Amino acid sequence: MDMYIRVKRSKSTYFIRCKPSDKIIGIKQKLEEIIDQPVSDQRFVLPGTGEILEHIKTLADQKVDSDAVVALTLRKDVNEFEEVNIVGPNDFYQSRDADDANW
Template identity: 55%
Template sequence: MSQQPKSSDDENQTEMYIRVKRNKTTYFLQCLPSEKVLQIKEKLQVLIDEPVNNQRLILIQTGEVLDDSKSLADQKVENDAAVALTLRKADNEFEDVNVVKPDDYIRDGDGGSNW
């Protein structure tokens, strides 16, 4: 398989994916480090039918709200990063982050056999 020559713009353009989590749902989005957060929200809009201005993305590792005008690389979002999605509520405020962790599924006394 031959590789295409890379221009300087393509430097650092290895495809990556991020995990966008909300409640019990995880969306796996393929993206490039150079993509702006707004472009990620546009991909999500197709999946969840929520306008981009009603979405907020938060890097779970740091709790930092991602800026629409900056790229993933600018905000240190790396391959396989987990990002929380919150949506705007009727009162114009954003909902709290609600991401279910795998530990939340383990019930006392069953030894975690539900995995």
């Protein structure tokens, strides 16, 4: 059965079609074609738990369900990846009550 996961990084969201039996490395290979970043420079993190998804395990093994959000971080240098950075809708829009703005 096909499913989708949402891979998010900063202001970007990539919808990846996959199967529960797909390994993480295969999904990273699909993403490599889109973002032009090698698989070895990508890291998938579950935002709620901070768990890093392992290359050799499947989505089902790691309990990633359809429509799940997975954070993408990229390698900064040999031993370090960037922090998870996902911009949410509230980061784009200022509240009308924030400064009594009239819009």
